[in-house]
Amino acid sequence: xPPGSLRSQRRSDEVLAGFDASAAETxxxxxxxxxxxxxxxxxxxxxxxxxxxxxxxxxxxxGNPVASDLRLPPLPQDEMQRRRTAARDILKxxxxxxxxxxxxxxxxxxxxxxSRFVNERNQDQLLTKEYFSKRGGIDDSRIQYNIRYGAxxxxxxxxxCGDLNDNFASTCSTIVPLSEEKLRDVQDYLMNRVNTDDxxxxx
Numbered sequence: 010x011p012p013g014s015l016r017s018q019r020r021s022d023e024v025l026a027g028f029d030a031s032a033a034e035t036x037x038x039x040x041x042x043x044x045x046x047x048x049x050x051x052x053x054x055x056x057x058x059x060x061x062x063x064x065x066x067x068x069x070x071x072g073n074p075v076a077s078d079l080r081l082p083p084l085p086q087d088e089m090q091r092r093r094t095a096a097r098d099i100l101k102x103x104x105x106x107x108x109x110x111x112x113x114x115x116x117x118x119x120x121x122x123x124s125r126f127v128n129e130r131n132q133d134q135l136l137t138k139e140y141f142s143k144r145g146g147i148d149d150s151r152i153q154y155n156i157r158y159g160a161x162x163x164x165x166x167x168x169x170c171g172d173l174n175d176n177f178a179s180t181c182s183t184i185v186p187l188s189e190e191k192l193r194d195v196q197d198y199l200m201n202r203v204n205t206d207d208x209x210x211x212x
Contacts, residue, residue: 074154076169081189093200097210100201105190109198112191114212116166116184117199123212136199137207147203149196156196167192 073080084092092105100106114123122135134140141147158173159165159180168189170181187195202208 074173075157075167076172079167079169079189081193084193089197092197094204095201096205097201105194106198106201108191109194109196110212112187112195113198116187117195120163122208124208124210126211135208136203138203141203147200149200152199153192153196156192166195 083089092100097106113121120134122132125132125135138147145151154160155163157165157167158170164170164179164184165174165181166184166187168186170186171177174180
């Protein structure tokens with residue numbers, strides 16, 4: 010009988026009943042319970058449909074959704090670390106920092122405050138360590154994805170936003186895309202603010 014059918018269930022009941030009757034006289038009760046539990050697990054697994062195997066994406070085999078013709082060469086690890094951890098007084102006159110700050114102020118600050126001392130209505134959207142910890146922690150790939158392709162009511166800011174977003178009209182077409190350089194700069198600026206003062210100081 011097919012797994013899960015009434016006949017199969019009846020047969021399972023008969024097997025268990027026969028097992029209980031014959032084993033109860035010879036097995037200690039704990040051992041009997043273990044054997045019965047194991048039999049139930051095996052019978053239950055037979056009735057479960059097989060799961061489809063996970064297939065890697067052929068479109069993004071390296072796991073990076075950014076269109077290949079848009080990708081910038083990655084920064085050296087020590088430079089990325091410097092950008093994200095050095096004090097603001099050291100970085101504030103560098104081109105990337107000023108570009109990232111301006112991009113954040115122009116595109117993000119309407120919902121995500123620039124510090125704990127402005128935009129009091131939206132303090133729950135301040136991008137602090139606490140904010141990220143409530144959402145699974147700081148994940149570079151997820152932050153990059155959200156900046157590029159949007160999340161919830163947040164629009165995406167990448168030129169290839171529409172490539173990965175079925176809701177193009179509301180998520181991608183409402184803004185002027187940022188250059189790839191500025192997309193990287195705004196993420197580095199955001200991470201610098203989180204890591205150095207966690208948005209404690211005024212912008």
